[in-house]
Amino acid sequence: MSTITAEKQTAPKAPAARDGGEWRRTPSWLYAVLFVGLFLVVVPFVWMLLSSIKPEAEVRAVPPTWWPETITLDNYATLFTKLDFPTYFLNSAIVALAVTAGNMVFCSMLGYALAKLDFPGKKALFAIVLGTLMIPGVVTFVPLFVLTTNIGLSNTLLGMILPFLAGPFGVFLMRQFIQTLPDELIQAARIDGAGELRIFFSVILPLCGPALATLGILTFLTSWNNFLWPLVVAQTEDKYTLPVALALYSVGQNATQYGLLLAGSVVVVLPVLAIFLVLQRHIMQGIAMTGIK
Template identity: 65%
Template sequence: MAVDTAPRPTREVAPQPSSRAPRSGMVGSSRGGRWWLYLVLTVALVAVVAPFVWMVLGSFKGEGELRQVPPTWWPQSASLDNYTQLFSKLNFGQYFYNSIVVAVVVTAGNLIFCSMLGYAFAMLDFKGKRPLFLAVMATLMIPGVVTFVPLFVLVANAGLINSLPGLFLPFLVSPFGVFLMRQFILGLPRDLLDAGRVDGAGELRIFWRIILPLCGPALATLGILTFLGSWNNFLWPLVVGQTEDKYTLPVALALYSTGQNSTNYGLLLAGATVVILPILVVFLVFQKRFIEGIATTGLK
């Protein structure tokens, strides 16, 4: 019996249009309907950036041009006199050194101690863990002005007035940093800790070798926020630092840009521009980690 091996014709099936495919008219209308959102974001961006642009441009103006009405955006006769006065007449190097030391030590202390406390509250079980964490969270609701005088009395009794340790020791740990690190570490798998304990590693080794390397985004977020707050701190260095050699940059600029009868706005704007530069550098370097930390912390 013969077998028919000739290929049979196949019937082509026309593709059916998908009901999920977006229509061009709907896409265009959705984009066109968001014009108000782009407008609001543009206005907000201009409102945020405009003062910084005016500050930088104003640092190249003379005192007369800064005081004239109506004010000008672009300098009519740009000069570096304000920066020359800032670096020559003021002991800028000493003030910059004090600010760097205080900000770096405070940031390093928060990164180490807050991460340790966050690890303990997140992964360890001990008696009184919940009340202690509630006490830490309760301190977030206490204004800093309330604890300012008691903190100053403690520092004075310890003999740390008018010293760099007196400027950074009270701020080596922050309750917000503890909360931030605890929330991030809660999202890490506990199997990593169990594997480390099976291999004979202690808690300190588990923290340094396993937990801390995984906390990069949270550490970057905490570091940027802590450095920013310490670098711009004004009231505490003003009270504790009582001689010129212990002034930080914000204190020195506020004291020396304000004369007996008037304020030297050109010098103040030039100093503010210089003060902001380290903060911008730190943020640009850790920008990616900072965004990751804000996006992932507290998901659990």
């Protein structure tokens, strides 16, 4: 009996269950820093939304008012009635969706080739892809415009889409993700007689959901907010995208219509915010799994 009692006394104790102690041990200053960061991020968007429903005189008032004294939708009415808003919105949607779809397909193909296929010059090609990430966009802007003009794509939506159908960041992102997929799946598909295209579309692509969601939202955000390239390529009003139209019609020679500009900014932000909320879980998973911090 004494032996059993001694064994019970010397037996190691089981670790206590975690009941939220980790959260209680988190330093309070960390929550304060996170709250300040959240405040700095959210406040400009709240200010933009509230100012978009103010009259122009109140937007320009000094000192500025936080909550609108007079709520009006005149800015949105001007945006949707006096401007050719449906055309600008449709142009932006076509360009952004086409560029996003192209990057998701072509960058996945290039990433699969660099991650799982063996061919001469593979390492050199990947080094070139990494090298292009270090080149600023303004360096290639003028040659890209000259090339687009020479092939007759100036003042066309295709001229805004074609140069950006595959980007080096997307190739790098997809290559890093596809490298984590097991080679046994590809070998099993090849034993069953599947070709490389069948393997890519039937085996690889369905497993790339998190990485594709990350690439999709980042590409859509960049293309949707792109201003300089559509401004240069589009030469007539029917080819303007939404950011270009807002900048040209709200910023006049004598004064800037801040209320109209803020209302247009709200409309521009809403589609991106909606897509991010829908794909948020996949985006976070894709960033974590590909090691991009």
